[in-house]
Amino acid sequence: MSFLGRFTRPAPRVDADSWDPDLARMRAAAVRRDWPALRERLAGIPDGQERTWLLARVADVEGIETWIPAVVAAEPDSALALLVSGAHRVSWAWEARTGYRAVHVSQERFRTFHERLRVAEEELYEAAEREPDWVTPWYFLQRAGRGLQVGQETSRLRFEAAVRRCPEHLGSHEQQLQQVCSKWSGSHEEMHAFARTSMLKGSEGGPLGELVALAHLEHWLELDGGEDMAYIRRPDVVAELHEAADRSVRHPAYGRPRDWLSTYNTFAMAFSLAGEKKAAAELFNALEGRVTEFPWEYLSGDPTKAFSKWRAKAGG
Template sequence: MRLFGRFSRSAPRTDPDYWDPDLARLRAAAGGRDWSAMRERLSAVPEGQERTWLLAHAAKTAGIEEWIPAVIAAEPDSALALLVSGARRVSWAWEARTRARATNVSREQFQTFHERLRVAEEQLYEVAEREPDWVAPWYFLQMSGRGLEVGQDISRLRFEAAVKRCPEHLGAHQQQLQQVCAKWSGSHEEMHAFARTSMLNASQGSALGELVAIAHLEQWGELEPGEDAKYIRRADVVAELHEAADRSIRHPTHGRPRGWLNTYNSFAMAFSLAGEKKAAAELFNAIDGRVTEFPWQYINGADPVKPFRTWRDAVGG
């Protein structure tokens, strides 16, 4: 049975607001240097996974770092203003580093990267002290910690601090998955074990099933042409992808939580590469042309729409 209806042919496109009106308004407030509106919109969302997701994307807005210090000075007791500043500095730092491999990042880029992350860490730790129940500072500390190479032990403690406050926080789990993958001093074995254990420990319908798909995409991306296709089309890999989809996006309790498009795009790419055309086509139908940069950046970081279109056409007939 087709879970998502008739295959869709809407023109693929990206959207910096992820087709989310709350994010659109939040980013508009950030771009307009309207702290009052930004504070109101963030305060209206319960602290937890949704606020973290909104803030993580809003923090990509250029220029926040220029005006948020004045807000902090005017409202020294505002943990939210400090959180916005810390989140922006983490995003701003990774912008300076770029997505390039470490060998292709200059010394000057690394210096800027680390300077911005150190300031972010100071601010985020202060937020965590002021608001001990908030998960958001720990999520962003996971990101800054990986950049500063704080090590696996400290990274694990930051992850545990996040999930203690929000057990099925998808973003926190995604950050820890990156921490234990091979390119960040982990291993494929540790990465897959973490993904599978997280999925099995989560409730049925949890978005944490996406971790399994991401882990297989990570390993696929590390292999040479030819070997990558053999890997992701292996019977055991295909079975794990279907199991993860059954426990998450296909489960009747899943719904479509905020950020669901990323999860659907991850599974769509994984099933496409695995040669599972029916499963992929159903996801492309549900996505309806709404392309998220991740995970298609694994194929084409400059233009994620291009591989999306290619694979949608390939599985759609």
């Protein structure tokens, strides 16, 4: 290999299957309407953060709504069929709503959004009743509830139902973080308190340190130009980011769970904005060009461009 070749950085790219072979096979099964194959693979993974993460990405596959009702009808006792149907309806609903602010979403889209979420809730509650130990239905009920504006009390109860079943479930903590942030009728103070308390209650080397980075990115996003960078480069904010990384991605016990790429991308963006080039470069180097759309979409319609820009600044 040439001198230059050894230092060539991989071109950044987003992968629909998150570079995960299991996910790729599940999404392919969903595309070809192969329920037996999808059922077998999902059933082979114990319910928890891994299954939730996988199903959340399978649920994004277009067209599941055209064949999953027949599966539910053919397997009336199957909690897994109801779970897949409910999960997809949640994703399908948010697709109808779009990511625009409410003032820019038509009434027709909102009606479709709410109709799909209401059906999803019925299916998810039924799945939860049939399999009371499963956390995944409660995760999707959190997502549905935010869209239906069920209120902070009901949202909190759904979060508590999830963490009773899986105390360090990252997805459910992320959903509750969104619920208490300012854009969903919470506040910056409540959001940061939730993130830090959750991290400290969790195990060292566990996943919940990411919540602190997410909270600071959400706060940064709400500020005007100039104020945003001044905020995220404050010494106390930088110190909290390092503490969170030390308790999660930089801790020897962290390893690389199935969803590690999104966590590394989150910390890479947070450290980049905070001006912590060395910390960001370590994460960029580990990622080897593997980009997750979130959170880079906060910076650009093309996440790979944002990733490339900040990777170059960090020297990663």
